[in-house]
Amino acid sequence: MGDGFRRSQVSDRIPRVASGTYAAVPLRKPLGDWQAAVVRMASLDPITTEIVRMRCAVYHDCKT
């Protein structure tokens, strides 16, 4: 994926909280673990999975 695509998808919003502020560890860790567990599932084919992931990332402004 080229830089042009990435630049066009990255928000120019001003951050709404101070840089370096993350969810508290007791919440951040299970959230990360849950997302990792979902990614490890294999029922859905990789291409469909990636299309859905990219669509969600763009819509949620995840900068991925």
Added chain:
Amino acid sequence: MAADAILEEHLAAHPGVLEQLNLARDAAWTVVDNRLLGLCEQRIREILGVADSAQLANWHADASLSATERACLAFTEEYMIDVANLSDESAAAVRTVLGDQAMVDFVSALLVVEQRQRIALTWATVFGEAK
């Protein structure tokens, strides 16, 4: 049917995923004030049409709600309807009453409770009620 039961039935074949999902749920309710998160969860259920009552449908007129609860309910409504276009004003209002760290915790917890409700609603709609 409650979201928990729907998730448990449909994730029975994926116990690892269910466990992580439930750990995230437990953490959300540990990190954020339960009354505040409960109000927002109730509003989420009302917006999705799965609540038993619409007790918060007119929350704007409820003078008993605190400034924090009002800011978080307004945020929740925008989050539910169009998260990509959530207004700076609504985000700033939550930041003002909670501060940076608690705001990030609140939004993360909101994601957890909203996700559970949406997944349960989707599965109940597509596959029918749990047996």
